[in-house]
Amino acid sequence: MSITFNQLTKWIVRAAEQIMKQKNYLTELDQAIGDGDHGINLSRGFQEVVHNIQTLETDDIGQLFHTIGNTLIQKVGGASGPIYGIAFIKGGAILKGKKEITVSEFSQFLHKSVEAIKGIGKSEVGNKTVLDVWTPLADYLQEKGENIDWQEAISYCWEQAEKTKSMKAVKGRAAYLGERSIGHLDPGAVSSSFLFEALFETLGEGNEAK
């Protein structure tokens, strides 16, 4: 099973729709433990991403991811912009020149992204951040490979986001709450889950989605 350039474009359009739809929910999660702008900023960024990738004249997945990352860095702001942006730019670099990729290659992209996020955020798994979704998901996709069940992958993704509830934030603005951050979902982990849910839904529709 391969993942095509067109499927990945469809993924991002779908993810953007979902993030815009969940704008208030994401912002509310952020108001509880951060500074209350996560949904607003991500919506602005993904709206621009959709605009930029639809005018992209290429079928190179590396270039697609570079454009996504660059747009997010330039349009989102805050910490989310650089984090999501660098994930797509540095992770996407390994997909340069590819028109279609395997599940295992997508998991390699995630592994690279995780390294980039750790670098820029100086954070680790368990710190109540996006890494708590991206990292386990990278391992999960690697383990499942071509035998993956997309519905199960969606559930797995949300289970990881749910786990951030019991974690204590030490990075980002939620860190100012310390112990008081426990009991709240991490907004970044939730937006990441919306992002990957959209991917798995797109891939679950199979190749008729071409």
Added chain:
Amino acid sequence: MKKLINDPEQVVRDMIDGILYAHPERLKNVPDTSVLVRADAPVHGKVALVSGGGSGHEPAHAGYVGKGMLDGAVCGEVFTSPTPDQVLEAIKAVDGGAGVLLVIKNYTGDVMNFEMAAELAEAEGIQVTKVIVNDDVAVENSTYTTGRRGIAGTVFVHKIAGAIADQGASLEEVERVALKVIDNVRSMGMALTPCTVPAAGKAGFEIPEDEMEIGMGIHGEPGTHRAKIESADTVADQLLSLVINDLNLQADDKVAVMLNSLGSTPQMELYVMNKTIGKVLQSKGIIVHKTYVGEFMTSLEMAGCSVSVLKLDEELTELLDAKADTLGWK
């Protein structure tokens, strides 16, 4: 939400345009950006200072752009760090060939975006140094966490580093002085009411009518604790004690004090607060060189204030007293 705005998404752009109509002799806009720079930028041969951050803290930071302080300010979305491309545009617009100092408030997003911009600028051959301000004693300092936030004390960094840059100092010297200010300034704030980010449309949190939040950040981030509201005497003493202890101030130390409104606390209340602050400092034998009272770094329409204390030596005193000509500081 009850605000004098047009489109919530356009509020920063509208504000910048309004500033440009009001002060064209002082400030200019780098085309197609949210960057405001000195009208005479770049000043050749002078180290340039760039700061910025989310909007909603006016007069910070555009209000400090001018002779003797900042050369450029980057206005992000409300309470959201500006993006690297915008910061890069500011750096390019103010670089006069002697290098650029970035004054960054310590927030995860601000640090990331400004650092990315610094890398991009260096790749274009511009010498860039950055300092990170972390004056908020409400947050416990630790290398493991994000660390202390940058709040109103940042304005002292703009003033003093800006003054030495204006005297023709090298980038290294300007950085040294900026770091000295950062080492010697501490702040502590409190809030009575929340504020509303225009695009969110409702307040990010609530504070009951009879309560206050001690240590609240300038974006409504949580403070150290909630408490029943107390008299100005008690609150002033509480905020000041934390700052004095953290700075380890002793009798005969000389300081500058800044009493900053978070947006809707009137001057009357600030001066009522300052009565206690002045009295306590006097009783401890701490010499107040100057006191600044007003709006320096606000948090939209939040009611509340912050107290900043800067410990002065001869060099810092002289630079603090040097003339500056900006909207927010003269």
